[in-house]
Amino acid sequence: MSKFIQGTIILLAAGLVTRVLGFINRIVIARFIGAEGVGLYMMAFPTFILVVTITQFGLPVAIAKNVAEAEARGDTAKTKKILIVSLAITLILSLIFTPALLLLAPFLSEKLLTDPRTLLPLLAIAPVVPIIAVSSVIRGYFQGKQNMKPAAYSQLLEQVVRITLIAALTKAFLPYGIEYAAAGAMLAAVAGELVSLVYLLTSFKLKKKFRVRKHFFKYVHEGKSTFKQLMNVALPTTGSRMIGSIAWFFEPIVVAHSLAIAGVATVVATQGYGALTGFAMPLLMLPSFITIALSTSLVPAISEAKSKNNLRLIEYRIQQALRFSFITGGLAVVVIYVLSDQLMLAMYGSTTGTEFIKLMAPFFLFYYFQSPLQAALQAMDLARAAMINSLIGAVVKTAVIFLLASQPSFGITGVAIGILVGFVLVTLLHFATILKAISFTFHMREYIKIFVIMLATGYGGHWIMNNLFNSLSLITSILLVASILSITYAGLVLILGIVRKNDLIAIPWIGKALSKFAFK
Structure with missing residues (x-):
């Protein structure tokens, strides 16, 4: 069995279980704190993603690509140097941006998000930043070696711990206020990430063939060429992710202000945003565990083929990924659309958000294509083009959200339309870039x-x-x-x-x- 197929299957199985457990988490949160609490949670979450994106600096993809190429040459010393330089970068960045998040949290909650109750969820996510920074480096290392088991098992552990703690913490903090319950949900996520990191570090210690601490600072000092190689992929990649993260960071801000222009009260806006991003969107994104698994395996597989100048294999892998994405995504769209009312009732005890599912489901086929296409571009050294595509999509999405959501006739539905326009445009731009780069038969x-x-x-x-x-x-x-x-x-x-x-x-x-x- 090829490493690409094997790695994809492992990630698919783990992704399915992880998504199911993640849905249980969301159901528990929704049952305990309702749409308003979910809205607070989801308004704070984009800030967390932005800080993590800055801290990771696009290194997971760069590590996977460079480690895959080093392993193809049998260069163990290069693999060690890649790992050490990456750890040094992420640790330094996490030491800078974790305190920055703590200091800026009051300003973000009161001035930008326009809801002071988001302060506690923002503060609760700060400790997870250095944890994810280190774990992402270890995951990138294993992915570069096309060993997907440690990453898969760590995801399962994370969800098990989170689901174990989330009900207890939200229930314990709820008497103090809805914002405390939302912060409790964030703390459960922090605990899950911590356990995941411990498992990854243990797996790494058992499987590595070199000592990381030996000559650590020497490798950091002599790692200029390695740093440059990592940055050639990491900078465009982090630029692409940064654009998405910044757009997501500004999304609740733009939504809050545009809905205020439309005359929607803050509490109602928070509930509507919670129904869209906390109820409807997670259900629509459920099948993305398949495309994420394909994308994760696609980067090292295409990188290895590129290092051997095997263009036919590159095209074949992309064809496989797109075909699987369409087949599985098509089934998901059909099931979710037909059973939208029943699924929402079963999970959340309410049909709130069903109208968003029926509006957005058919267009989510483009979303399922986006991850494999972006992974292919990154592996083919076209991360800069992917970044530009993401920038165009983010600008258009934000503009559409503001224009439509500020109109009373659209309201929160305008936000849903803006999100659709954004990812459909990015997917089409990614595909156009692929067509320019290689000979591709559709x-x-x-x-x-x-x-x-x-x-x-x-x-x-x-x-x-x-x-x-x-x-x-x-x-x-x-x-x-x-x-x-x-x-x-x-x-x-x-x-x-x-x-x-x-x-x-x-x-x-x-x-x-x-x-x-x-x-x-």
């Missing part, structure tokens, strides 16, 4: 087939839901309809030959079982 017939399958299963699911299962219990109807849709969708995908024999034969326990069937 198999239009395959995508048309998938789209037809989506329409057929979606229409069938809607009819079944309205005519056969409307009298069943909520959970029973969800399970039955989701199962019927999934089986029908998968069957049509196989019958029409959209999944190729080479895709399956790379996975022994599946390829062996299906080798008797004639796949295209």
